[in-house]
Amino acid sequence: MSDRELNLDGAEVSVIKAIGLSGSELGGDDLMARCPELVPAELIDTLKGLMMLGYVVSDSGSFHDADDLKRVVFRVNSGYLKDLREALNPGRTQAKSKRVRRE
Helix, strand or coil, rough: CCCCCCCCHHHHHHHHHHHCCCCCCEEEEHHHHCCEEEEEEEHHHHHHHHHHHHCCCCCCCCCCCCHHHCCCCCECHHHHHHHHHHHHHCCCCCCCCCCCCCC
């Protein structure tokens, strides 16, 4: 995955940052509080898109309104952590080593 660049829109970036890249879980009610700029319908659409791509994992794949969303727990998929960190901080690319092997 590291040779492929992720393209996230603003809502997706907000949701990923709100959930966090530490591997911890976040409840839907807390997620709604951390993303006040997103109306519940937009938050639900964004979460379903991120889940369809595999970037976000939840304990329930079925949520259709704000009441359902409040009961679901989300976390970022650990398999995509490196790629998501690079997508969120594109300027922090690791510098190539200047060491040269001499024969």
